[in-house]
Amino acid sequence: MATPTARSQPQQDATRAKSPARARRRSSRTNSAAGYLFVAPFTVVFVTMLVVPLLYAAYLSVFQTRLFGGTSFVGLNNYARALTDPQLGDGVRRVATFFVVQVPPMLLAAMVFALVLDGTTSRLAQVARLGIFLPYAVPSVVATLMWGYLYGPDFGPFAQLANYLSLPAPDFLDRDRMLVSLANIVFWEFTGYNMIIFYAALRSIPVELYEAAAVDGAGPVRVAWSIKLPALRPALLLALIFSVIGAFQLFNEPNLLASAAPSVISSSYTPNLYAYGLAFTGQQTNYAAAVSFLLGAVIFAASCLVLVVNRRRAS
Amino acid sequence: MTPNLRRGPARTAAAVLVLSVAAATAACSSGGDSDPSAAAGETDPGEAADVAVLSDDDITAAMETPTELTFWTWVTDIENEVALFEEKYPAIDVEVVNAGQGADEYTKLRTALTAGSGAPDVAQIEYQFIPSFTGADNLLDLRPYGAAELQDQFVDWTWSQVTGADGGVYAYPQDTGPMGMLYREDILSEAGIEPPTTWEEFATAAATLNESNPDVYLTNIASNDAGAWNGLMWQAGSKPFTEVDSDGTVGISLDDDASRKVADYWGGLVADGVVATDPDFTDQWYQGLSNGTYATWLTAAWGPLFLSTAAEGTSGKWRAAPLPQWEGEPVAGNWGGSTSAVMATTKNPIAAAKLAEFINTDPESTQMLANEQFLFPANLGVLEDPDFLAQELDFYGGQQVNQVFSDISATVDTDFTWSPFQDQVFSDWNDTVGTALVEADDVAAATEEWQSRVVDFAETQGFTPAQ
Numbered sequence: 001m002a003t004p005t006a007r008s009q010p011q012q013d014a015t016r017a018k019s020p021a022r023a024r025r026r027s028s029r030t031n032s033a034a035g036y037l038f039v040a041p042f043t044v045v046f047v048t049m050l051v052v053p054l055l056y057a058a059y060l061s062v063f064q065t066r067l068f069g070g071t072s073f074v075g076l077n078n079y080a081r082a083l084t085d086p087q088l089g090d091g092v093r094r095v096a097t098f099f100v101v102q103v104p105p106m107l108l109a110a111m112v113f114a115l116v117l118d119g120t121t122s123r124l125a126q127v128a129r130l131g132i133f134l135p136y137a138v139p140s141v142v143a144t145l146m147w148g149y150l151y152g153p154d155f156g157p158f159a160q161l162a163n164y165l166s167l168p169a170p171d172f173l174d175r176d177r178m179l180v181s182l183a184n185i186v187f188w189e190f191t192g193y194n195m196i197i198f199y200a201a202l203r204s205i206p207v208e209l210y211e212a213a214a215v216d217g218a219g220p221v222r223v224a225w226s227i228k229l230p231a232l233r234p235a236l237l238l239a240l241i242f243s244v245i246g247a248f249q250l251f252n253e254p255n256l257l258a259s260a261a262p263s264v265i266s267s268s269y270t271p272n273l274y275a276y277g278l279a280f281t282g283q284q285t286n287y288a289a290a291v292s293f294l295l296g297a298v299i300f301a302a303s304c305l306v307l308v309v310n311r312r313r314a315s
Numbered sequence: 316m317t318p319n320l321r322r323g324p325a326r327t328a329a330a331v332l333v334l335s336v337a338a339a340t341a342a343c344s345s346g347g348d349s350d351p352s353a354a355a356g357e358t359d360p361g362e363a364a365d366v367a368v369l370s371d372d373d374i375t376a377a378m379e380t381p382t383e384l385t386f387w388t389w390v391t392d393i394e395n396e397v398a399l400f401e402e403k404y405p406a407i408d409v410e411v412v413n414a415g416q417g418a419d420e421y422t423k424l425r426t427a428l429t430a431g432s433g434a435p436d437v438a439q440i441e442y443q444f445i446p447s448f449t450g451a452d453n454l455l456d457l458r459p460y461g462a463a464e465l466q467d468q469f470v471d472w473t474w475s476q477v478t479g480a481d482g483g484v485y486a487y488p489q490d491t492g493p494m495g496m497l498y499r500e501d502i503l504s505e506a507g508i509e510p511p512t513t514w515e516e517f518a519t520a521a522a523t524l525n526e527s528n529p530d531v532y533l534t535n536i537a538s539n540d541a542g543a544w545n546g547l548m549w550q551a552g553s554k555p556f557t558e559v560d561s562d563g564t565v566g567i568s569l570d571d572d573a574s575r576k577v578a579d580y581w582g583g584l585v586a587d588g589v590v591a592t593d594p595d596f597t598d599q600w601y602q603g604l605s606n607g608t609y610a611t612w613l614t615a616a617w618g619p620l621f622l623s624t625a626a627e628g629t630s631g632k633w634r635a636a637p638l639p640q641w642e643g644e645p646v647a648g649n650w651g652g653s654t655s656a657v658m659a660t661t662k663n664p665i666a667a668a669k670l671a672e673f674i675n676t677d678p679e680s681t682q683m684l685a686n687e688q689f690l691f692p693a694n695l696g697v698l699e700d701p702d703f704l705a706q707e708l709d710f711y712g713g714q715q716v717n718q719v720f721s722d723i724s725a726t727v728d729t730d731f732t733w734s735p736f737q738d739q740v741f742s743d744w745n746d747t748v749g750t751a752l753v754e755a756d757d758v759a760a761a762t763e764e765w766q767s768r769v770v771d772f773a774e775t776q777g778f779t780p781a782q
Contacts, residue, residue, distance in 0.1 A: 066777030067450055067735055068563040154599050262539035262594050263753035266746045280422045282739045282772065 061289035078290035087268035099247035102183035114198035133192035144256040173261040201235035271295045366458040377665035384409045388439040389416040396680040400673045436667035441653040442476045443733045450735030455657040456483035460668035472729035473693045480558040487675040490690035492615025492651035493724040494546045502610040517639040521589040534611045537595035538752045541741035549648030556734045564779045570762040582758030615650040616691035616720040623710035635719045647726045743768040
């Protein structure tokens, strides 16, 4: 994003220097009109698809519609109820655990892949890069169905292998292992995506730095440690924030695995599943809106935490 | 009684009348009768309120006016029955839409009804969800369109299921699911077990069978299927709900004696490890039916044909029988089956009501539903048809399975009420009783947790739960 702005700056200066003052004013007015025109499509979609629904949800969240008794204004009651709702609390704790279990290995793996691929230039590296990225192109619903089959206690390949060796079949979907099984699916889906973010960051390191390092006699490990890793920092921050949002909004994977393990994945397994159930099973749209806003607040807080920790480390 | 406040004038009149009946009953029984609301709910549909029936001229005029209707249903190829309707009424054009099965459809339906546009004129709704739609005044009372006269055409208990406490008729029954037992004749006879006729025999048989072969279970009690469990509660005589009273009182007793009896019974079998608890309609479950892991399937009247395609390789090995009994006279519960209901939002109430009526009462249409879509009929014209009853199915060794389930249908307890928030009740069942079944926890204690969750929900929804 930085490059086009930097490039347009001198051009603008040049135009300005040539044109008389009045023309300059007019052209800047047309410029701004054109600017509005350019952002209009985005703004329209952004407002109608995001801002308006958000405001509507906020509006809904301060009312209560009962099956018996109609609709009434309840102020912040829905929020108060959500704050003490044990099912919501369990769900938030569960996705927080999921974040801790899932995100560090995924980002570490993505970083290692990116460093290795950045350091090699063979044809094989290109194939590997595509191969690692490919799972991200598989829709998460399809990925979960696929893993659901692999985890299957009867005809999954692991179960069949265990049967063949006369060992007890591993149950990947029981209460203790479910979170790890889910983490594995998400790991498979998103490692390649994060790798691409890191890889792009590495490619943007100026060649001069490498040349200088070579002159100073730095080997590949030293280059990775002193040049590449510091350069990855902003990309890592970005990936972390995406991961916070992804983890706390976990929905598709548990929703689909619930049919295979209904007793493990309850209707409130993750906060998003809970909100969905509230709105569409319990018809408590208002309360679901409040729960969603609280979840949004939790995600916002977690993202801020990541930023603050990062800034403190940096200074 | 409809708990929602938005009512049309006709409905208000009916409600006022029922209200006064309720008040009168309450006054009479103030001496200590514990449950006046239930008494009010029993008001005979025929006399609860006199609803003017439209004249034949009005109906004929409407049926000759070019009209477009939308019909949401998940019954495969029901277009053929609809074509019969369109043939009879050429002015009416019906668009059939499959909006998903069960919960999927209801979610879309509620969204459309809440949004105020996009809802169909006629929709397929299962019995247990009728009160949740009448509760929001979503369904049209079909009496002005001649529904009351058609009562005799339907199985008794189905008519009480589509009749509201205000006497309104809110749907036409289409198919039913009286519960019976399908069993593997070969597996049982090999183990020297007679098909159990009582739950006591069933428990003994479960232990014997599993002892002779630890890989075989007498049955699978699905840990994700509140509907099947509900059918077993229904058979045991549980009365989990009463009709909602005019002041919002609703009786909730999901942990009544009969419910706990069922829970204790299955909890015991699960704890002994002699029955399976796999989720049903999953790959593993289909496999279990095909490879003889489960020796019986406690299922509904729609089960026999379903099984014959789901476990094709086991043809000739299955037989049908009534459910094992607790004691006394044979009793059955119901699991599944659905109705055609007309949305209150329809702009063409006459044509829509006639479509729902035609599909489920026209002799040719009902025969097609039974013999082509294999829906177990709610219409007595088909259910008592000797040709239908005498069909011999090879999959069941030539047994007349329709006859078995037709006999069972007559033993279904007619007095069973659903809550106006049945999706929530079933969802809570999964999280409590269903989980206890898999974990082999105290299942009876789980019914208490189920009860308390549903009571909490009812309270947040403005009802007054009574136990």
